[in-house]
Amino acid sequence: MRILNSRILIVLTLTTLAILLVVSTWLNETVVIQYSEKECDCGNKNGPSATHGVPVLRNPNQTMLTEQTLQSSNLSTKKTWSEIAEEYHTYVNTVQVKCNNIVRMGKADDGGWDICDDEQYRPKQPCLIYSFGINNDWSFDDAVSKKYGCHVHAFDPSMKQDDHNRSDLIHFHKLGLAEREYTNPQGWRLNTLAGIRKQLGHSQTEIQIIKMDTDKAELTSLPEMVTSGALKDVSQFVFEIHIRVSQSFETEADLAKYEMGLRLLKQVYDEGFRIFKSHQNPWSKYPSRFGPVRYGCHELHMVRVK
Structure with a gap:
């Protein structure tokens, strides 16, 4: 009887382990995702045509240390959710090029942005800056116009102000950035970057800096900005990417x-x-289901190197 009971216990144990293994495998597998424009909501159904390795400098004092490959250009993937999350968070927290002189324009906390003041990237008069997303905080616009003497065109359709000149150098437009030209249900006028540049007569004018803090609008407007060629003559690009914004x-x-x-x-x-430079927005901190504490929003500060 004891031998029979032992055998039954062994069989039950092995059966339980087998079930747990199947469930674990099922949870960690990623179903192939086929993206439609609605699911992706990125304004570009096709995406890049091929996968290219993306070099990443983990130590900006060295020329090249490692290479990270972004494979998300494929419209399907068999990577797991946790693997894709790790790839994303590794990328947005990695410095790719060294800037010796980083200067803060505006507030030390939310509202201010960092600019690379190295000689090859420093704005030189006559210069033009676009600032998307003001929310009644003019600290960046005031500081950058004062330091470099550039004309700053500031955009925010949500503010209860009409088009006006804040100063001789700062020009406000009650207009927002989007993947197409339209007026949304809130009555906000929206347009593409290319459309805005044409409207203001800047299609052939170099833009030294674009700052974009538009609360998720970057996810739909940025692909169009690239494919239209509207970023081709922009020297510095600083923006916040929102991969997770809900706290509830x-x-x-x-x-x-x-x-x-x-x-x-x-x-x-x-x-x-x-x-x-990459900055984690402290307000977006959350406990990831995959273990580490992570941030849902990152302010990415970039310069054009080619």
């Missing part, structure tokens, strides 16, 4: 969002921009 019910960005974020970042990389 979204515990982790889903796989589709991570794929979309990597695709977007790859488009910006292929356009010639490299990260010289």
Whole structure:
């Protein structure tokens, strides 16, 4: 009887282990995702045509240490959710090029932005800067116009102000950035970067800096900015990418969002921009379901290197 009971116990144990193994494998597998424009919501159904390795400098004092490959240009993937999340968070927290002189323009906390003041990237008069997303905080615009003497065109359709000149150098437009020209249900006028540049007579004028803090609008407007060629003559590009913004019910960005974020970042990389500083927005900190504490929003500061 004891032998029979022991055998039954062994069989039950092995059966339980087998079931746990099957469940674990099922949870960690990633179903092939086929993206449609609605699912991706990125304004570019096709994405990049091929996968290219993206070099990443983990130590900006050295020329090249390692290479990270973004494979999100494919419209399907068999990587797991956790692997894609790790690839995304590794990328946005990596410096790709060294800037010796980083200067803070505006507030020390939210509202201010870092600019590379190295000779080859420093704005020189006559110069033009676009600033998207003001939210009644003019600290960046005031500081950058004062330091470099550039004309700053500031855009925010949500502010209760009409078009006006804040100063001789700062010009406000009640206008927002989007992947197409339209007026949304809130009555906000929106346009593409190329459309805005044409409207203001800047299609052939170099832009030294574009700052973009538009609360997720970058996910739809940025692909169009690249494919239209509107970023071709921009020297510095600083923006916040929002992969996870909800504090109440979204515990982790889903796989589709991570794929979309990597695709977007790859488009910006292929356009010639490299990260010289990354800042984690402290308000977006959350406990990841994959273990480490992570941040849902990153301010990426980039310069054009090609």
